[in-house]
Amino acid sequence: MVPQIVSPVLVLVLTGLALLHLLWAMGSHFPCANEQALARAVVGRRGITRMPSAASCVFVALWLFAAAFWAAALGGYVSLPVHERLAKWLLALGGFAAGMVFMGRGIIGILPAFERALPELPFLKLNRRIYSPLSFLVGVGFILLVLVLPNWGWRLGFAG
Structure with a gap:
């Protein structure tokens, strides 16, 4: 039951975020009025007036698409093109790593040092309310998916 709910939700969220990054790479300012407003909303560095390079946005989009594939x-819903036993270990290792990265971003994002480094508004407010909690929840989703992988004895009683 858990994979049938969590996996599609993660795929939708991560794919949506990847598509947003591709839009930004192509010069879109969505959902803001101009580039400076977008940079202040999604990057947050002090005094920022321009978005990061298109290559940076594409790089992030590719990693988000990879995370969506992994979810x-x-x-x-998809298979890894390797031997079944190896695939299970790769899935678990990759899922655990993705979970730790996303949960780490969620936790680090609310630390005072992070907030001092990226103080621009509205990024600071959006980070506290949306970016960090969403990142943490995506990480929890990956960890849940790893814990309910079929044929694992250590599943902790989760329905798989």
Whole structure:
């Protein structure tokens, strides 16, 4: 039951975020009025007036698409093109790593040092309310998907 709910939700969220980054790479200012407003909303560096390079946005988009693929694989919707036993270990390791990265971003994002480094508004407010909690929840989703992988004895009683 958990994979059938969590995996598609993660795929939708991560794919949506990846598509947003691709839009930004192509010069879109969505959902803001101009580039400076967008940079202040999504980057947050002190005094920022321009978005990061298109290559940076594409790089992030590719990693988000990869994470979406991994979430789909953990949910059993796609397969890794390797031996089944190796695939299970790769899925678990990659899912755990993705979970730690996203949860780490969620936790680090609310620390005072992070907030001092990226003080621009509205980024600071959006980070506290949306970016960090969403990142943390995505990480929790990956960890849940790893814990309910089929045929694992240590599943902690989660329905898989």
